[in-house]
Amino acid sequence: MALEDGGSKWKNVALLVIDMQKDFISGPVKVKGGETIVPNVIKAVQIARKCGIHVVWVVREIDPLGRDVELFRRQFYDKTKVASKGSVGAELVDGLIIEENDYKLVKTRFTAFLNTHLHSYLHANGITDWVINGVQTPNCIRQTVFDAVSLDYKHVSVITDATAAATPDVHTANIFDMKNIGVVTPTLEEWCQSTEKFIS
Amino acid sequence: MALEDGGSKWKNVALLVIDMQKDFISGPVKVKGGETIVPNVIKAVQIARKCGIHVVWVVREIDPLGRDVELFRRQFYDKTKVASKGSVGAELVDGLIIEENDYKLVKTRFTAFLNTHLHSYLHANGITDWVINGVQTPNCIRQTVFDAVSLDYKHVSVITDATAAATPDVHTANIFDMKNIGVVTPTLEEWCQSTEKFIS
Numbered sequence: 001m002a003l004e005d006g007g008s009k010w011k012n013v014a015l016l017v018i019d020m021q022k023d024f025i026s027g028p029v030k031v032k033g034g035e036t037i038v039p040n041v042i043k044a045v046q047i048a049r050k051c052g053i054h055v056v057w058v059v060r061e062i063d064p065l066g067r068d069v070e071l072f073r074r075q076f077y078d079k080t081k082v083a084s085k086g087s088v089g090a091e092l093v094d095g096l097i098i099e100e101n102d103y104k105l106v107k108t109r110f111t112a113f114l115n116t117h118l119h120s121y122l123h124a125n126g127i128t129d130w131v132i133n134g135v136q137t138p139n140c141i142r143q144t145v146f147d148a149v150s151l152d153y154k155h156v157s158v159i160t161d162a163t164a165a166a167t168p169d170v171h172t173a174n175i176f177d178m179k180n181i182g183v184v185t186p187t188l189e190e191w192c193q194s195t196e197k198f199i200s
Numbered sequence: 201m202a203l204e205d206g207g208s209k210w211k212n213v214a215l216l217v218i219d220m221q222k223d224f225i226s227g228p229v230k231v232k233g234g235e236t237i238v239p240n241v242i243k244a245v246q247i248a249r250k251c252g253i254h255v256v257w258v259v260r261e262i263d264p265l266g267r268d269v270e271l272f273r274r275q276f277y278d279k280t281k282v283a284s285k286g287s288v289g290a291e292l293v294d295g296l297i298i299e300e301n302d303y304k305l306v307k308t309r310f311t312a313f314l315n316t317h318l319h320s321y322l323h324a325n326g327i328t329d330w331v332i333n334g335v336q337t338p339n340c341i342r343q344t345v346f347d348a349v350s351l352d353y354k355h356v357s358v359i360t361d362a363t364a365a366a367t368p369d370v371h372t373a374n375i376f377d378m379k380n381i382g383v384v385t386p387t388l389e390e391w392c393q394s395t396e397k398f399i400s
Contacts, residue, residue, distance in 0.1 A: 063303065065301070067303065067321065067324070067325050068303075068317060068320075068321050068324075070324075071324050101265070103263065103267065103268075108317045108320070108321075109317075109320075114317075115315070115316060115317035115319075115320050116315060116316075116317070117268060117308045117309075117314075117315035117316070119315075120268075120308070120309075120315050121267065121268050121308075124267070124268075124270075124271050125267050
């Protein structure tokens with residue numbers, strides 16, 4: 001595995017994996033379409049590791065008393081206790097594991113940039129480009145992507161078949177909008193092809 | 201204990217406890233003056249609990265690889281590994297315990313407001329006033345206090361003998377500056393007196 005070359009080529013790139021937690025993928029409030037992308041998210045992470053692309057895990061871990069949930073969604077949280085900090089539902093789905101050199105960041109809002117140190121972290125570590133996958137397309141994925149454009153990241157890509165929404169229509173409509181502002185929207189296979197020459 | 205009255209009176213108030221971790225208080229890079237305030241910080245937390253004042257613990261838990269430390273302090277971190285996430289040094293000092301209704305927040309910079317959801321959290325939970333203690337006065341305490349003023353909190357108090365710096369002179373000079381901008385700077389005893397009537 002030509003990690004040397006890969007590491008050099010991809011040192012400014014991060015793979016962001018968003019909210020791939022049990023409650024959101026297979027729990028009672030799961031995102032329909034979430035389960036089908038799990039194999040592709042696993043594969044995207046594997047490819048990233050092979051290339052030396054830095055993997056950043058972004059998750060929600062909500063205060064058990066709901067005090068850090070958005071005010072207008074607090075009632076919903078009180079009923080569901082979704083992704084409650086320390087609960088099984090807040091864990092990553094089976095097959096996804098945070099490794100030693102990865103980085104984990106907890107967010108409390110849709111976009112991973114609001115009230116977190118994500119931008120500071122990426123900027124200080126030389127990340128100018130990133131690729132995103134996870135759930136769900138119209139909320140956390142899209143809001144994070146739009147913020148990234150506003151924050152002057154050079155390249156932002158969304159892997160279309162490693163992201164998901166409640167319905168295919170919602171997913172497609174949001175991918176369409178992101179593509180329209182200049183975001184690159186490859187399938188996993190297309191993204192793989194772009195990394196292939198750096199993996200042996 | 202008249203928690204009902206206290207809870208009502210103090211429901212808009214939080215006690216912020218800053219960086220009271222082993223590495224900063226008793227470790228090799230400790231803040232001189234930190235150890236002497238531990239009993240007062242413990243007492244302040246006890247009083248807060250009796251009054252129904254919400255206790256918010258703010259700590260640093262630095263990425264073991266140092267990737268979320270300020271760039272200009274990263275070299276320092278590489279040598280000291282201070283407050284490394286998961287290490288004993290990152291734990292609170294003995295005598296301070298996070299209880300179930302408290303809230304813990306991890307910051308990566310001096311001020312507890314930069315790149316965190318502290319302001320969102322306090323705002324959404326009706327906190328307009330707060331009292332701060334911990335270490336150290338010129339850095340995390342002062343920067344958090346100045347930001348609080350800018351962010352339009354109504355009342356901000358610094359407990360002068362439950363905060364500490366490397367030297368008494370530095371501590372005093374910083375308390376002086378904060379007092380000059382309108383921050384209330386009681387001793388623990390003075391702060392206790394203001395809460396006394398709500399505790400029985």
